Structure formats: C-alpha cells, structure tokens
Amino acid sequence: MPLSSPVEPKAAKALGPLPAGLRPDGAGRIGVMLVNLGTPDGTDFKPMWRYLREFLSDPRVIELNKAIWYPILYGLVLTTRPKKSGANYARIWNRARNESPLRTFTRAQGEKLAGALGDLPDVVVDWAMRYGNPSTASIAQKLVEQGCDRILTFPLYPQYSATTTATANDQLFRALMKMRRAPAVRSVPPYFAEPVYIEALAHSIERHLAGLDFEPEVVIASYHGIPKPYSDKGDPYQAHCLETTRLLREKLGWDEKRLITTFQSRFGAQEWLQPYTDKTVEKLAREGVKSIAIVNPGFSVDCIETLDEIGREAAETFHHAGGGNFAHIPCLNDSAEGMAVIEAMVRRELSGWV
Numbered sequence: 398m399p400l401s402s403p404v405e406p407k408a409a410k411a412l413g414p415l416p417a418g419l420r421p422d423g424a425g426r427i428g429v430m431l432v433n434l435g436t437p438d439g440t441d442f443k444p445m446w447r448y449l450r451e452f453l454s455d456p457r458v459i460e461l462n463k464a465i466w467y468p469i470l471y472g473l474v475l476t477t478r479p480k481k482s483g484a485n486y487a488r489i490w491n492r493a494r495n496e497s498p499l500r501t502f503t504r505a506q507g508e509k510l511a512g513a514l515g516d517l518p519d520v521v522v523d524w525a526m527r528y529g530n531p532s533t534a535s536i537a538q539k540l541v542e543q544g545c546d547r548i549l550t551f552p553l554y555p556q557y558s559a560t561t562t563a564t565a566n567d568q569l570f571r572a573l574m575k576m577r578r579a580p581a582v583r584s585v586p587p588y589f590a591e592p593v594y595i596e597a598l599a600h601s602i603e604r605h606l607a608g609l610d611f612e613p614e615v616v617i618a619s620y621h622g623i624p625k626p627y628s629d630k631g632d633p634y635q636a637h638c639l640e641t642t643r644l645l646r647e648k649l650g651w652d653e654k655r656l657i658t659t660f661q662s663r664f665g666a667q668e669w670l671q672p673y674t675d676k677t678v679e680k681l682a683r684e685g686v687k688s689i690a691i692v693n694p695g696f697s698v699d700c701i702e703t704l705d706e707i708g709r710e711a712a713e714t715f716h717h718a719g720g721g722n723f724a725h726i727p728c729l730n731d732s733a734e735g736m737a738v739i740e741a742m743v744r745r746e747l748s749g750w751v
C-alpha cells in the first residue's frame with residue numbers, strides 16, 4: 398500500500414456533493430488582506446498613548462528585557478512622546494476623514510485592489526493594521542465570516558525586517574489561535590528586488606523630477622532605520638535596502654554619487670543603521686550641495702515619517718545648513734504605479750488558489 402493513497406475520483410463522485418462543513422480547501426472564498434504598520438486614532442494624548450504603547454510593547458520592535466524596558470516605556474517614553482508625536486501627527490492629519498494619511502492611503506490601496514481583482518469573484522479584499530485600527534484580528538475574523546477558508550496576507554513592506562514583516566505575520570497567526578476553524582494562510586514575501594517594484598519607483602522618481610524647476614545634484618533614498626544590533630544578529634533589512642537602491646540606480650542609469658542610501662527615524666539611545674538621513678542632509682549642505690531630492694522606497698505609503706520627518710524636518714535641516722532647493726518625492730501610495738506593484742504581487746501569490 399503506498400504511503401499516501403489518493404482518493405479515487407470515482408469514489409469521490411459516489412459521495413456526491415460534500416456538505417458545507419466538510420468542503421476541502423478550495424471550496425470557499427479567498428481573503429486578500431493588505432497589512433500596514435498602524436497609526437493612532439487621533440492626535441490627542443490618549444490615542445497617541447494607546448498607539449505608542451501597543452507599538453513599543455512589541456518584543457519584535459524593542460528587544461530589551463521587559464524588566465528593563467517597561468519602566469522606561471511607562472515612566473519616560475509614554476509620559477512625553479504622546480504629546481510630542483501628537484503635535485507632529487496634527488500637522489499632517491487628514492482632517493476631512495479625521496485620520497492619518499497612512500490609514501487613508503492604505504484604505505485607498507485596498508479599494509483599488511478590490512476593483513483591479515474584479516475578474517476573481519471568489520476573492521475578497523480588505524486592509525488592516527498591525528497596531529491600532531482596523532486591527533489584524535478584526536479583519537481576519539471579518540474575512541472568515543465572509544466565507545474565506547484561505548487568506549493571502551500582504552505585509553506592505555518591500556524590504557523584510559523582523560520589526561515589521563515578521564510581526565505583521567505573527568499578529569495574524571495570533572488572531573487565528575483563537576479560531577477553532579482557522580483558514581489556510583499565505584504571506585506575500587518581501588519584494589525589494591522585484592522588477593515591477595523597481596520600475597514603479599524609477600518611473601515615479603523620473604516623473605516627479607521632471608515636474609521640478611531644478612535638477613537635484615543628489616537624490617537620497619532614505620529608508621526607515623532599525624537598531625544596528627538587530628542587523629548584526631541577522632535581520633536582512635539593510636541588505637534588502639541596499640539592493641533596492643542598487644537596482645534603482647541601474648534602472649535610472651545613475652552613479653553612486655547621484656543616488657545614495659540613508660536611514661532615518663532613529664529611536665532611543667543605541668546605534669541604528671548608518672548613514673543617518675538627517676546627518677547626511679546636513680553634511681551635503683555644508684559641503685556645498687545646493688539641491689537635493691529625497692525618496693522613501695521602503696514606505697509603501699506616505700506617513701508621519703515621510704511627510705513630517707522628511708517633508709518638513711529634513712527640508713529645514715538642509716536649509717539651515719546652507720542648502721537651497723529641496724524636494725520630497727511622494728511614496729507610491731495608491732498611484733497607478735503603486736497599484737501595479739501590489740496587484741502583480743497579489744496575482745502571483747494567488748496562483749494555485751484561483
């Protein structure tokens with residue numbers, strides 16, 4: 398007797414149509430879930446506190462021992478940062494929808510993807526956050542209630558990091574732990590070197606530069622940083638970022654002086670990946686570079702870190718250090734180029750399911 402004996406087609410036929418509860422995988426619907434980092438529900442102290450607490454209590458994000466980290470988190474970070482960060486969020490807040498741009502753009506991506514996948518009637522598209530709302534658990538539950546026995550989750554990070562991609566996947570499985578009948582899960586892999594992504598970035602950069610009344614001497618590809626020890630211990634994030642920039646350079650036909658890589662958004666006292674964006678911007682201005690542009694290839698949508706930290710803070714740093722023209726190139730967001738990337742990745746990862 399062979400180890401695995403496939404069900405004879407004839408025998409299966411003799412059983413007749415299976416009752417709903419016994420249908421094998423492939424009989425139900427498929428949920429596609431776009432997952433982004435998360436964002437506060439408001440800019441006041443309380444919603445900021447809630448968001449930062451959830452985010453900064455994640456052991457994938459802060460690897461310190463809880464006995465050391467929690468007194469710092471509750472005694473220092475959560476008493477000061479909600480107010481300071483809330484003021485920054487207030488500057489970029491989408492007042493029409495009363496939400497942050499990250500949520501507005503992620504929703505738009507979800508809605509456009511649903512439209513683009515209209516030819517796949519069994520596919521249901523939704524979007525969720527790792528921290529805050531709509532929560533990963535609530536959307537996973539919603540998809541299951543809509544008849545999905547399979548979920549394709551898409552952590553919207555081109556470059557893998559345990560601090561982002563892995564924790565987004567953890568959170569989905571955490572939600573499934575509470576379900577007696579959990580769906581099958583696939584996760585879209587990092588896409589830092591996918592031609593469709595590199596082409597989208599290159600086109601977007603070329604289009605935005607063509608609309609400027611100056612030509613930047615240097616373009617900075619600025620990625621969110623991670624603490625250097627995480628990288629030293631094996632997080633491949635830095636290598637993924639450097640590869641994205643290299644491929645982008647190749648696509649644009651630029652040299653290593655025209656397109657450089659930096660890392661932004663440092664948090665806490667330890668060393669993060671270098672070179673730092675703010676220090677580089679200052680140095681370039683002091684060295685006499687008069688015009689720069691910054692692009693954020695690692696962010697799938699514009700958010701506090703791109704709109705405020707780059708669009709406002711880095712611009713100020715450049716000007717104060719003697720620089721002149723400054724441009725911030727928007728993220729791919731829900732642009733046609735950005736949606737082409739998301740749709741291509743999703744269609745590829747759905748193969749065999751549709």
Ligand SMILES: C=CC1=C(C)c2cc3[nH]c(cc4nc(cc5[nH]c(cc1n2)c(C)c5CCC(=O)O)C(CCC(=O)O)=C4C)c(C)c3C=C
Binds near residue numbers: 621
């Ligand atoms: C140790 C702290 C942090 C790590 C590690 C980290 C990694 C990381 N983050 C992103 C993407 C985003 N981060 C955003 C905001 C943000 N990040 C941190 C801290 C760490 N991030 C904080 C405290 C905050 C909140 C804002 C603030 O108080 O400064 C956002 C924007 C969210 C929004 O609502 O707009 C994004 C996106 C990546 C890609 C990454 C590692 C690769």
Ligand SMILES: [Fe+2]
Binds near residue numbers: 662
């Ligand atoms: Fe971050």
Ligand SMILES: [Fe+2]
Binds near residue numbers: 662701706
């Ligand atoms: Fe920041």
